[in-house]
Amino acid sequence: MKAAMFQTPFMAPTRSPKEVFEWAVSQAIVCDQLGFGTYLIGEHALQSWESIPSPDLVIAAAARETEQITLGPMAHILPYHNPTALALQMSWLSHILEGRYLAGVAMGSFPKDAYMHGIRDMSRNREMTIESLEIMEKIWAGEEFWHEGEFWSAGLPENDPHHPNRDVRPFNGNMIVGMTGNSPSSPSITFAGANGFHALSTYSGDEFIRSHWEVYSQAAAANGHAVDKSMHYIVRDVFVADTDAEAKRLAKEGGTGKAWMEYLLPVYKMFGLNRGLVTKDNPIDPEDMDLDYLAEHVWICGSPETVTEKLSEFSHNVGGFGHIMPFSFDYSDDPSAWNYSLQLLAQEVLPKVQQPEFATQN
């Protein structure tokens, strides 16, 4: 199991754009130095707690300051972009990073962000996403085409040897795409499987994660793609400190607890995801979910030994996965406890986590 981070960024709305940008870039550097495999950045137009509108700017800045980590948007919301402009930019970034790039894409979830892009009815976002990807993949293939579509027209003109086209294909000719999913038996995760993309799931209970793998693996197998658990990323919070009590205190009293109470729980409720966070063995009314419940049953929180045990158990319950991807939270006033947690996760916990046997099938 590898470590990844989801820089959403979950910083308090009082933070300035410069503070958010600096924190996002500095966390990419920290994760790179600690040996994290992947660092992904959200894209939101109007969410005051998720205040990065252009993940590509963070990626470009971090590209110069990092060496081994894979960077990417998570996700570019395809209905809100011109596919040609985005395909060119993503391909260029994949070269700037010499392949350390994961092309995260999604269909969008927030009606206000859609409205701002001229979409008052989001029911066609999925179709727009599929058409946008079709165009982008043709551009990344680098061969002549013309596409006259439902939402966009685009093309790559014939190459003229006297005035050759710039090569617009991604680094090594191959774009690695990831798609997000956050509903049960997710249509997006199914689409990811059918197209050989990586799959990125938010945690909303073990059953929920199992449903994602089920639809992903069925769609992948049906379309002749690898059924490979290392391609599955799971967003679930992890906080590690020297003792269980210290980890819980630092998570509850710090940026993790603040963001969950003021923003994340209301958003989970809005999308009906909070019910999935209630565990069978510890039933409560989801409306009563508080910091103690979150720290004990939702976040994976504790000493390195406790977190190793809980992560191993979680992995067994869902059949194994490739990447554990905690959200990033605002510890920017004093990052020492947060960065120490990341260090313990990457260097003490993950090497000892026991995963179930899972084979890669092609």
Ligand SMILES: Cc1cc2nc3c(=O)[nH]c(=O)nc-3n(C[C@H](O)[C@H](O)[C@H](O)COP(=O)(O)O)c2cc1C
């Ligand atoms: C890991 C992850 C990251 C996401 N990042 C964003 C984002 O940056 N911006 C955004 O508007 N929506 C984001 N979403 C939500 C997606 O836009 C989309 O609504 C969702 O993946 C659709 O999933 P479904 O097909 O399972 O319903 C994200 C979802 C997940 C699971």
